[in-house]
Amino acid sequence: xxxxxxxxxxxxxxxxxxxxxxxxxxxGEVVALLGENGAGKTTLMNILFGQYAADEGFVEVFGHRLPxxxxxxxxxxxxxxxxxxxxxxxxxxxxxxxxxxxxxxxxRSLAARGAKARIRDLAADFKLAVDPDALVSDLTVGERQRVxxxxxxxxxxxxxxxxxxxxxLTPQExxxxxxxxxxxxxxxxxxxxxxxxxxxVMAIADRVVVLRHGRLAATRKTAExxxxxxxxxxxxxxxxxxxxxxxxxxxxxxTLTGVGTGTDMGGVPLRDVTMTLHGGQITGLAGVSGNGxxxxxxxxxxxxxxxxxxxxxxxxxxxxxxxxxxLAHGIARIPEDRHKTGTIADFxxxxxxxxxxxxxxxxxxxxxxxxxARVHAERLIDTYDIRCPGPDTRIRLLSGGNMQKLILxxxxxxxxxxxxxxxxxxxxxxxxxNYVHTRxxxxxxRGAAVLLISEDLDEIxxxxxxxxxxxEGRLSPGFARGSIDAAGLGAWMAGDGFAEAxxxx
Amino acid sequence: MxxxxxxxxTLARRVVPPAVAIAxxxxxxxxxxxxxxxxxxxxxxxxxxxxxxxxxxxxxxxNRATPLIFTGLAVAVAFRAKLWNIGAEAQLYMGAVVxxxxxxxxxxxxxxxxLPLIVVVAVLAGGILLxxxxxxxxxxxxDEVVTTLLFNFIFLLFVSYLLEGPLKDxxxxxxxxxxxxxxxxxxxxxxxGLRLHWGFGLALIAAAAIWVIDRFTTLGFEMRAVGxxxxxxxxxxxxxxxxxxxxxxxxxxxxxxxxxxxxxxLKGSLTQDLSPGYGYTGIVVAxxxxxxxxxxxxxxxxxxxxxxxxxSMSRAAGVPTYLADIMLATALLLTVxxxxxxxxxxxxx
Numbered sequence: 031x032x033x034x035x036x037x038x039x040x041x042x043x044x045x046x047x048x049x050x051x052x053x054x055x056x057x058g059e060v061v062a063l064l065g066e067n068g069a070g071k072t073t074l075m076n077i078l079f080g081q082y083a084a085d086e087g088f089v090e091v092f093g094h095r096l097p098x099x100x101x102x103x104x105x106x107x108x109x110x111x112x113x114x115x116x117x118x119x120x121x122x123x124x125x126x127x128x129x130x131x132x133x134x135x136x137x138r139s140l141a142a143r144g145a146k147a148r149i150r151d152l153a154a155d156f157k158l159a160v161d162p163d164a165l166v167s168d169l170t171v172g173e174r175q176r177v178x179x180x181x182x183x184x185x186x187x188x189x190x191x192x193x194x195x196x197x198x199l200t201p202q203e204x205x206x207x208x209x210x211x212x213x214x215x216x217x218x219x220x221x222x223x224x225x226x227x228x229x230x231v232m233a234i235a236d237r238v239v240v241l242r243h244g245r246l247a248a249t250r251k252t253a254e255x256x257x258x259x260x261x262x263x264x265x266x267x268x269x270x271x272x273x274x275x276x277x278x279x280x281x282x283x284x285t286l287t288g289v290g291t292g293t294d295m296g297g298v299p300l301r302d303v304t305m306t307l308h309g310g311q312i313t314g315l316a317g318v319s320g321n322g323x324x325x326x327x328x329x330x331x332x333x334x335x336x337x338x339x340x341x342x343x344x345x346x347x348x349x350x351x352x353x354x355x356x357l358a359h360g361i362a363r364i365p366e367d368r369h370k371t372g373t374i375a376d377f378x379x380x381x382x383x384x385x386x387x388x389x390x391x392x393x394x395x396x397x398x399x400x401x402x403a404r405v406h407a408e409r410l411i412d413t414y415d416i417r418c419p420g421p422d423t424r425i426r427l428l429s430g431g432n433m434q435k436l437i438l439x440x441x442x443x444x445x446x447x448x449x450x451x452x453x454x455x456x457x458x459x460x461x462x463x464n465y466v467h468t469r470x471x472x473x474x475x476r477g478a479a480v481l482l483i484s485e486d487l488d489e490i491x492x493x494x495x496x497x498x499x500x501x502e503g504r505l506s507p508g509f510a511r512g513s514i515d516a517a518g519l520g521a522w523m524a525g526d527g528f529a530e531a532x533x534x535x
Numbered sequence: 536m537x538x539x540x541x542x543x544x545t546l547a548r549r550v551v552p553p554a555v556a557i558a559x560x561x562x563x564x565x566x567x568x569x570x571x572x573x574x575x576x577x578x579x580x581x582x583x584x585x586x587x588x589x590x591x592x593x594x595x596x597x598n599r600a601t602p603l604i605f606t607g608l609a610v611a612v613a614f615r616a617k618l619w620n621i622g623a624e625a626q627l628y629m630g631a632v633v634x635x636x637x638x639x640x641x642x643x644x645x646x647x648x649x650l651p652l653i654v655v656v657a658v659l660a661g662g663i664l665l666x667x668x669x670x671x672x673x674x675x676x677x678d679e680v681v682t683t684l685l686f687n688f689i690f691l692l693f694v695s696y697l698l699e700g701p702l703k704d705x706x707x708x709x710x711x712x713x714x715x716x717x718x719x720x721x722x723x724x725x726x727x728g729l730r731l732h733w734g735f736g737l738a739l740i741a742a743a744a745i746w747v748i749d750r751f752t753t754l755g756f757e758m759r760a761v762g763x764x765x766x767x768x769x770x771x772x773x774x775x776x777x778x779x780x781x782x783x784x785x786x787x788x789x790x791x792x793x794x795x796x797x798x799x800x801l802k803g804s805l806t807q808d809l810s811p812g813y814g815y816t817g818i819v820v821a822x823x824x825x826x827x828x829x830x831x832x833x834x835x836x837x838x839x840x841x842x843x844x845x846x847s848m849s850r851a852a853g854v855p856t857y858l859a860d861i862m863l864a865t866a867l868l869l870t871v872x873x874x875x876x877x878x879x880x881x882x883x884x
Contacts, residue, residue, distance in 0.1 A: 331770065332772075333769065333770065352772070353769065353770060353771065353772040354772035354774075356772075357772050363770070365770055370764070370766055370767065371766055371767055371770045372767065372770070373764075373767060374760055374763045374764040374767050374768070375763070375764065376763050377759075377760070377763065381756070385760070385767070385771040386771045386772060388753060388756050388757075388771075388773075389753045393753045396752050396753050396754065397751055397752055397753075398751055398752060398753060398756060400751075
């Protein structure tokens with residue numbers, strides 16, 4: 031046993047994030063920690079890594095008990111963690127990032143030469159191709175992840191913890207990561223792999239530990255289980271997921287022709303994007319996170335106006351594009367970040383429900399009609415099954431799923447013609463996911479055009495009638511349902527098809 | 536040790552810490568009063584008596600509270616929209632300057648027309664004074680804390696120039712002081728024979744009006760939304776920058792009302808020591824009131840009572856009036872701490 035977690039319990043207020051969870055890890059073993067969002071996976075790993083202190087239970091690494099709440103102790107004991115969100119300094123080079131905090135004060139150049147040589151060795155041993163002298167800001171997301179792994183290996187990590195490592199990777203990059211992990215295991219390292227994607231878990235893990243509502247639901251050898259069994263272990267009583275059949279395209283409701291956006295907003299701008307959103311169809315936007323999805327989403331939402339090209343709504347050329355204009359043109363928006371963008375945490379449900387119509391539907395000559403607003407909120411609570419004490423509840427007290435139902439209801443109740451759904455199910459449990467998908471499907475069947483932006487290829491492929499891939503702000507042609515597989519999309523996500531398209535034109 | 540947010544605080548947790556904070560600030564003040572050689576019970580007795588013990592004392596407290604209600608409202612309105620207006624002092628003087636310019640004979644209108652004219656111009660001028668930093672904030676991202684704070688010094692020096700130059704009273708025996716207002720420009724007393732002017736009434740009306748705006752109008756909704764989460768407000772179609780500018784006009788205008796009310800209601804002319812820092816004390820008032828417009832009235836009365844009471848206590852007990860400043864400072868710090876405790880719990884790891 032290289033690692034032992036014993037009866038770890040962690041409470042946040044009344045919420046029990048981990049309830050007496052125990053976990054063992056053997057040398058050279060890959061254990062997958064499987065569970066839905068909110069099942070307690072990340073909390074458990076943060077306790078292991080010393081970022082939280084457990085209320086009960088303890089952590090043993092190589093037979094020694096770790097002092098609680100000390101990441102340094104965990105590092106020194108040989109635990110390396112690769113977070114979902116990278117912790118790299120963009121303005122430093124790869125080797126500087128890797129050696130940060132380990133370099134001696136004197137004799138730096140000598141130490142640097144040694145460090146670089148060691149990084150090259152590690153990179154070769156573990157199939158982690160990356161140039162030690164490159165600036166981190168020039169690296170792709172996949173390369174940055176390799177740097178994070180190298181950082182852990184450089185510090186002699188014997189146990190690697192990877193938190194949802196594939197969320198930001200193309201399918202091809204994910205395969206590369208798995209090759210690295212296999213190398214690591216050959217060399218005697220142990221790996222804890224956190225995920226909620228079943229096929230990855232089956233591909234890489236020796237053993238699967240399933241968490242459900244903070245409790246240890248089951249432990250299975252990968253060889254002795256199936257995806258179906260794991261899925262049913264993850265959620266008890268999951269609702270049937272909706273089926274999506276292809277539908278014929280309705281009229282063009284939004285047309286972008288050669289649209290580009292400025293760089294002043296930060297992030298990746300759009301470059302020469304041409305696409306049409308048809309009524310009665312779900313258009314999926316696939317892509318690795320940070321490739322211009324935000325710009326396209328902001329454009330449709332009204333936050334960003336095109337600096338090049340044309341944007342047409344039905345037959346109308348838009349001018350003075352703003353969120354208010356977008357709403358007035360019947361565009362409903364489900365933003366990517368429901369906490370930061372979608373709701374105001376300290377406003378109550380009524381106020382959040384009327385947020386997009388406070389000056390039209392719910393006001394007269396500048397006076398707010400609170401009675402009407404409250405009735406509206408109560409209707410949303412009923413219609414969209416928002417679990418809450420009442421319309422006076424502050425929104426921050428709602429769970430993510432209920433918050434999302436409010437945003438969904440707020441958007442759909444206006445009977446929109448275009449629906450922007452940016453990561454509409456991120457962080458939701460399966461029941462809520464199915465609910466949101468069903469409602470989006472119903473809106474499509476009513477004739478609305480849905481633009482679905484997601485980093486989850488499975489979701490995109492399941493829902494979309496047409497799929498575009500976005501890469502570095504460029505948009506691929508649209509692929510009809512069933513005309514392209516994950517590998518094909520992955521190639522476009524990596525930017526492959528675009529060069530040919532450019533050469534061809 | 537770390538702080539964990541409490542999602543749903545109990546009533547006790549919301550009420551007890553602020554009460555303890557006020558009590559603790561009195562305890563600290565008692566200690567200091569003892570060090571200064573006074574008997575704490577006597578000192579507090581004298582403060583209460585000096586602030587509320589007679590008709591004269593009560594009227595004095597209400598008069599002192601009047602500018603604090605205006606500046607407290609000005610700060611509360613701005614802070615709620617996360618516009619950090621530290622410049623209420625300058626805006627107050629702007630209101631006073633306008634009052635003197637229009638009210639010393641330049642406009643010969645009857646009181647029924649002249650007073651509203653002065654109010655409108657003063658409010659606009661004060662609002663525009665805050666609009667400048669607000670535009671710098673929305674257009675160029677200049678930190679308004681710095682600009683509004685520095686504006687105070689600039690404007691006070693400008694007032695000093697005016698009082699030595701264009702606005703100097705020719706009959707003033709050389710003192711830096713403006714001419715006296717004509718009688719049509721004076722705010723009348725609320726009740727004949729009682730030394731309480733209509734500025735106090737206007738302050739109460741302003742507080743009620745701000746509360747109504749805050750609670751029942753789209754403007755209030757916009758200001759709250761922008762203050763709580765500007766990104767979500769923008770996404771929902773609220774024009775964030777125009778709302779910040781409207782807030783600036785309102786806030787600056789309220790602070791200017793304090794200057795108008797002091798000159799037209801109380802002093803009758805402008806001197807450089809018109810305000811003993813009412814603009815800054817307004818921040819304390821607004822914070823103690825948790826930025827609630829009606830709370831501002833209560834907090835302003837509390838602060839005014841301590842100041843007035845401490846003045847008279849100082850004369851009787853020989854304990855310096857600084858005690859009032861210390862009491863307010865500790866009350867503010869402890870209240871801020873108390874607010875933190877109502878929202879977070881401390882965990883030891």
